[in-house]
Amino acid sequence: MTRSEPDVRAEQEALFSTGAEHYARHRPGLPAVLFEALPAGYGRPLTAIEEARLVIDAALDAVSGIAYGVAHNDPELAERGRRTLARLRAERRAPLSPTGDAT
Template sequence: MRETPPTELQAPHSGHERHREPLGGELGPAVRDLVRIGDAWAGRPDLREAFFSGYGRQLTPPETERLALESALDAVSGIQFGATHDDPELVERGRRTLARLRADGKETP
């Protein structure tokens, strides 16, 4: 039997679950949803802890690595898009993310 990918975010287990973005978007790892949320809790460990308390668990080491990778890709993409489309806030968010990743030695946002 062939497995079909789920159409929505699954309960948090391994972080390798895949989900479909609303409105027919692409499939991707569930941990990607945390990329932009991470900017909100940067420098606020209390917010990060509150989020993961509600999530029900901390990220696994592979999820943490994947989140760092997804964060870096999102940051570079945001800088490029923001510079091209005159969106200085997007450029700044991307730069903050890259600075945080460098300072933390790849730790997640």
């Protein structure tokens, strides 16, 4: 965990999911249990609001990675951001209502 504060779970999972993709590509021998530890540690599934926040945080992390990768000649980081955005587009979720319920 990078921080211990309220409402940080979705941010943690967004960063973890993009990192998990990276390690799956470059360190295939890494045990899958490592990537199951974060979600299991919370003891419950994501709420609808946390799911929405996960998408937002993953998109922000991806765009940040693309910008940084391009500016600092790090094509691997930029490509990771592009793959994350492509995955998010492919997974398009139903939008939430103002109360946080799936529409």
